[in-house]
Amino acid sequence: MNDRRRIARCTALLLAALALAPAAAFAHGACRDGEHALDDERALAAFRAGLEESCPCDAYDGSAGRNRPDYRACARTVLQRAEADGTLGEACVATARGLIEGSVCGTGDVACASVAGTSAPRASCKVTSAASCRSIGGLRTRLPELAGTAATRPITPFVAGGAARKACTEQDFCADVVEWTAGTCFDTRDDGPYEAGFRDVRLVKQSAAEPGTERVLNAVVWYPTAPGAGPVESGSRAVRDAPLAVSRRPYPVLLFSHGSCGFERQSLFLTPWLATHGFIVVAVPHPGNTLFELPACRTSDALTKSAVERPRDMVFALDWILDADDDPASPFFRAVDETRLGMSGHSFGGLTTYLTTALDDRFTVAVPMAAATGPGSQLSIPSLTLYGEVESVVSNAGIFAAYERSTGPKRLVGIEDAGHYAFSDGCFPSADCNPPVTLTQDEAHERVKRQILPFLKVYLAGDQAWAPFLTTPPPPGVITAVE
DSSP, rough: OOOHHHHHHHHHHHHHHHSSSSSOOOOOOOOOGGGGGHHHHHHHHHHHHHHHHHGGGOOOOOTTSSSSHHHHHHHHHHHHHHHHHHOOOHHHHHHHHHHHHOTTTSSSSSEEEEEESSHHHHHHEEEEOOOOOOOBSEEEEEEEETHHHHHHHESSSSSSSSSEEEEEEOOOBBBHHHHTTTTSSTTTTOOOOEEEEEEEEEEEEESSSTOOOOOOOOOEEEEEOOOOOEEEEEETTTETTOOOOTOOEEEEEEEOOOOOOOOTTTTTHHHHHHTTTTTTEEEOOTTBGGGGGTTGGHHHHHHHHHHHHHHHHHHHHHHHHHHTOOOTSSSTOOOEEEEEEEEETTHHHHHHHHHHHHTTTTOEEEEEESSOOOOOOOSOOOOEEEEESSSSSHHHHHHHHOOOOOOOEEEEEEEEOOOOGSSOOOOOOOOOTTTTSOOOHHHHHHHHHHHHHIIIIIIISSOGTTTTTHHHHHOOEEEEEOO
């Protein structure tokens, strides 16, 4: 199942981080709280990896010697070993026990998610039979006004009064159902139902800062394609020129602007991954301010010109993808939902998000990440503003001020123990990216995706089945504010 694939992928990185970290001072308060939260997270992750290695859930099929009591006995041995060798502190032992008790291993049962409540629905989970995991009554959630449409919508499944329940058959642990799916069974650590395809696109426009000169934008477009469409290229994490999946078109569009001295493929943890979840993502380079123009890209002249060029680059790219939607010769013919257009970016790309949405009112959502800001930066459309708690490149105070000025439904999300580079693939050794003191890139990316995907699903794609992510309390390591 997905649990074991994720654990196997991350075990080596987690154990390496633990080996580098100073010995954890485990005599502290609640697990995953306060100054020891990151140590606790990693200790629990290492425990999970050891649990899967010694007691693989798939091996416990309910037969003699492989039933639930057998699994629990094996798991308790792993827990006792972790307590004895000091890799899991006393504060987190109860959490580990709860993880074991909330597993389906050896039962033949399912992790049954429940989302209950009206103003702020919350998720819970219990192990029960599939037949018992049924919705009782109904559930509605109230979200801020969604792009001019009705804000009160049912969470699937909906029946009249009570709680929405769903069997999360791909999850082995109730803890994951609550923390990583918010009771929806959609796990944000996973790819979506599609594979990602991509196309390189050469766009040519006139410069705004230097009239009379051409500006070439070698953009990349990721989009949904059918699984198995072809070999995945590592440099784009997608299948080159794959056919567009047409079963659920048109798709919402998200434009992405890179950071200063970055490039269009700087955040591959995110851009092709969003395509697997049913989004068309258009990433545009900004000539004069890319990685390939170091060190000139850092000069004040380059930054000044780029502030003029960048938002117009993004509007040009938006015009192009909308024209492609109307062109029968284009691979994106009738692929674009022209009413669902998002703008996003990292660092200087975050500032570009503010500038672009102010320049063009066709955008319906905005996602600035660790954004540079100006004295007038603000948003007037549904927005998700992301920042790293450890930040030395841009001003978090500026980000908070821009958030306060913004109107419309808005969310402010901080990632603890992470800094400026949590939103890109690259990690430049600094206070912002200093594992094991800070999150590793993989750890940071999981937290970032956990916030971005549900927001885009609800506010850009209009899929209310993801609404519980936005109403349930955030997982440890995340700070949220909502208006």
